[in-house]
Amino acid sequence: MHIITFLQQHLPLSAEVVEELQKIIVREHLPKNHVLVRPGQHCRRLFFIEEGLIREHYQSLSGKETTYRFHTEDNFVTADESFIDGQPSQYYLETLEETTLCSISHEDFEQLLKRHPLFEQLHVLVMHQVMREMKERITALQFQTATERYESLLQNQPSIFQRVSLGHIASYLGISQETLSRIRSKK
Amino acid sequence: MHIITFLQQHLPLSAEVVEELQKIIVREHLPKNHVLVRPGQHCRRLFFIEEGLIREHYQSLSGKETTYRFHTEDNFVTADESFIDGQPSQYYLETLEETTLCSISHEDFEQLLKRHPLFEQLHVLVMHQVMREMKERITALQFQTATERYESLLQNQPSIFQRVSLGHIASYLGISQETLSRIRSKK
């Protein structure tokens, strides 16, 4: 979905605002396996995924990769430590499919919120949703077994298994690839 | 710290706004082990902890208690699913020490944000901070060992060990009480 369409579903946008948005939104098409942001880099843009899939991950000192989460179409994504605090990113953002993004700069984003308080509502709404998801994630990691977490994911986002390799899913679940493979074979 | 003092440290408050706040803020003193919110209940107040410590936890079907997190003085706390979405809470909020709280109702909170856009800044700031903490928590649970998580907690919040029983800390770390005890004895 195009970002303007998405915004219109959540907010009543005047023709002027739409025009203003069109001026500041940059649209781009990225190939599969393209690294958008890597640790140490600054990221001053907020992206909206029109189509595609982005993996957010980091590497431990020993070189092991861990998937923090997947971002799919119709969602916003950015290197949040960097976008919000101006710090360098600690994570990678990498496409796992051909991906179409729309993005706006940090400055334009701030301006937009200032000029049109309407956007603040959506901003807060999105943060609430992100926090809800994070809380569920924490409790899942804290007290569910690997098998339970696997089954939740299968329930809530079955399509992810068609789109992402099991190695990436395993690290997202916080388990090794072999363990995930064994969980799957036990059914 | 009193909530007004806290707010003044973050925002320039006019005398009128302070007066307005004083009208809507309710201050209360709770004993140790008081349950503020329990699962199924609605919570329409936002609390600020002036003094004390609150544990947020839930119970699995099997009856096992898991600590989602601890909330300490100079922080806001509420049953977020309930305060934000109007759903019944899924968690307990329970004091682990004598606790002094200031709180405002959901309606007053909304009014305040609407009337004084200044507060929206703090609102967003607090949410950013919460999200930062949650992200760190997720990555810790995902790829650190129990020992590493224990050591991080010891680094970042050493005082918690003086204030909270090891059983609660163990469940916060996502491990059994016995495992925590063994980690501690190995040093």
Place this chain on the structure above:
DNA sequence: TTCGCTTTTTGACTTTTATCAAAGAGCCTG
């Protein structure tokens, strides 16, 4: 279709953590 590469599975073994049970320590109260 075949070669080469990546992903997934399987097996053997080790490490980590949970569980159950009981002992020990600490602490409040009468």
Place this chain on the structure above:
DNA sequence: CAGGCTCTTTGATAAAAGTCAAAAAGCGAA
């Protein structure tokens, strides 16, 4: 300070998950 709590530790054992290595399966390109 004695008795009865709760909290913490310790021990033995079981379950869960990790690691390493190799085989199997899948897939894309020549």
